[in-house]
Amino acid sequence: MDNQQNHVLITGGGSGIGLATxxxxxxxGYRVTxxxxxxxxxxxxxSHLPGASALPLDVTDEAALTIAFQxxxxxxxxxxxxxxxxGAAKTAPLHRTSLDDWNAMLAVNxxxxxxxxxxxxxxxxxxxxxxxxxxxxxAGLKGYAYTAAYTAAKHGVIGMTRSxxxxxxxxxxxxxxxxxxxxxxxIVSTSVANIVEKTGRSAEDAVKELTKHSPEGRLIRxxxxxxxxxxxxxxxxxxxxxxxxxxxxxxxx
Numbered sequence: 001m002d003n004q005q006n007h008v009l010i011t012g013g014g015s016g017i018g019l020a021t022x023x024x025x026x027x028x029g030y031r032v033t034x035x036x037x038x039x040x041x042x043x044x045x046x047s048h049l050p051g052a053s054a055l056p057l058d059v060t061d062e063a064a065l066t067i068a069f070q071x072x073x074x075x076x077x078x079x080x081x082x083x084x085x086x087g088a089a090k091t092a093p094l095h096r097t098s099l100d101d102w103n104a105m106l107a108v109n110x111x112x113x114x115x116x117x118x119x120x121x122x123x124x125x126x127x128x129x130x131x132x133x134x135x136x137x138x139a140g141l142k143g144y145a146y147t148a149a150y151t152a153a154k155h156g157v158i159g160m161t162r163s164x165x166x167x168x169x170x171x172x173x174x175x176x177x178x179x180x181x182x183x184x185x186x187i188v189s190t191s192v193a194n195i196v197e198k199t200g201r202s203a204e205d206a207v208k209e210l211t212k213h214s215p216e217g218r219l220i221r222x223x224x225x226x227x228x229x230x231x232x233x234x235x236x237x238x239x240x241x242x243x244x245x246x247x248x249x250x251x252x253x
Contacts, residue, residue, distance in 0.1 A: 005031075005080075006030050006031065006080045006081055006233075007030075007031045007032075007033065007077060007078070007079045007080050007081070008022075008025050008030045008031065008032045008033070008079060008080070008081040008082075008083065008233070009033045009035060009055070009072075009079035009081070009082050009083065009116075009120075010022050010025075010032065010033070010034055010035065010083040010085055011035045011036065011057065011059050011083065011084055011085050011086035011112065011116060012035075012036055012059075012085040012086035012087060012135075013033075013034030013035055013036055013042065013045065013085065014034060014036040014038055014041035014042045014044070014045045015041060015045070015185070015186055016183070016185035016186055016187065016222055017085055017135055017180065017183060017185060017222045017225050017226065018034070018036070018083075018085040018086075018135075019034075019045050019222070020221075020222035020223050020225065020226040021083060021085065021222075021225070021226040021229050021230075022034050022045065022049055022052060023048075023049060023226070024223065024226040024227060024229070024230050025226075025230060025233075026049045026050065026051065026052055028230060030081070030233075031051065032049065032051070032052040032053070033052065033053045033054070033055050033077075033079070034046060034049075034052060034053070034054050034055065035054075035055040035056075035057040035059075035068075035086075036054075036055075036056070036057065036086070037056070037057070037058045039054065039056045042054035042055075042056065055068060055072075059084075059086045059108065059111075059112030059113070059115060059116060060107040060108055060111060060112050062115055065115050065116065065119065066119070069119040069120070073123070078120065078123040079120055079123075080124065080127070080129060080130055080131070081130070081131040081133070081233045082116055082117065082120045082130075082131070082132045082133070083133050083134075083135070083229060083233075084112070084113035084116055084117065084132070084133070084134040084135065084157075085134075085135040086108055086112050086113075087108055087109045087135065087137075087187075088104070088105065088108050088109065088187070089105075089147065089150045089187050089190075089191070090104070090105060090147075090149065090150065091146045091147055091150075091191065091194065092146060093146055094148040097148055097149055101149060102148075102149045104149075105149035105150050105152075105153050106149065106152070106153045106156070108153075109150065109153035109154060109156075109157060110153040110154075110156045110157050110160070113134050113157050113160065114160060117132050117134075117160075117164060117175070120132065121164075121168070121173070124171075124172075124173040125168070125171050125172075125173055127172075128171065128172040128173075129172045129173065129235070130168075130172065130173035130174070131173070131174055131176075131232065131233045131237075132161075132164065132173070132174070132175040132176075133175075133176055133177070133178060133229050133232050133233060134157055134158075134160075134161055134175075134176075134177045134178070135177075135178050135180065135225070135229075136154045136157050136158050136161075136177040136178065136179045136244060137150075137154045137179055137180060138179050138180065138181045138246055138248050138251060138252050139151040139154045139155075140154030140155050140157065140158040140177070140179055140244065141158070141179055141244060141246060141252050142252060154179075157177065158177050158179075158244045161175050161176065161177045161242065161244065162175075162242045162244075165241045165242030165243075166242065168241070169241060172238075174232075174237070174238065174240060174241040174242075175241065175242065176232050176240055176241065176242065176243045176244075176245065177243070177244040177245070178225060178228050178229055178232070178244075178245050178247060179244050179245060179246045179247065179248065179252070180220050180225045180246075180247045180248065181211075181214055181219075181220050181246070181247065181248030181249060181251045181252075182210045182211055182214075182219055182220065183219060183220040183221070183222055183225060184219040184220065184221055184222065185222060188210065188219065191206075191210065195209060195210075207219065213251050214248065214249045214250065214251045215249060215250040215251065216249035216250060218249065220247055220248065220249060224247055225247050228245060228247050232245075
């Protein structure tokens with residue numbers, strides 16, 4: 001399949017890594033749909049992405065997600081490439097993490113990816129080609145203090161990816177995860193603001209704290225993550241399956 005035929009669905013596509021990924025795929029000639037909960041944000045995003053479309057979707061709502069994918073199937077528009085990017089992060093010591101916050105982190109970062117992957121696998125297997133690429137995190141490869149729920153979800157999504165990869169082996173469909181380090185997105189901006197508020201440090205010092213374990217000592221650019229996702233999506237990347245690729249400036253080796 002060439003790029004013009006491939007349909008890419010990006011969850012959490014209205015900002016950050018999702019938006020950078022959408023821009024990268026549009027520029028490479030793919031048909032792109034951005035999914036997310038905020039319709040205004042999606043509309044603003046696609047206004048700068050020729051040919052892209054918007055799909056209002058909450059990946060944690062199983063019923064709504066099922067209907068959305070049924071509609072895509074009836075239109076003959078099921079995705080050939082699924083990019084599970086929807087996610088959120090909350091920080092707190094484990095003993096101060098509420099069950100609601102724990103469940104919320106698992107719902108958006110892990111269960112949402114499961115529901116989307118489950119929806120597309122039959123179509124991809126039937127056509128003999130597909131790519132399921134999940135944006136995890138270096139938190140899925142190591143531990144970070146004060147992020148127990150988020151880290152557990154990211155470990156979980158990498159485990160799910162590896163299991164799915166084994167199930168899909170030989171089908172023409174692959175499943176991989178991309179694990180960014182701290183990336184210059186709204187989520188990290190919120191983390192920086194929290195550090196400033198709680199410690200009185202400057203924003204510059206807060207960024208240094210987040211990047212202190214990176215050999216490059218900097219935030220990752222969303223476009224760097226997007227380029228890795230684009231590579232994994234190509235037909236030529238068929239040998240990549242079940243991988244969790246760190247895009248982190250050498251923080252995880």
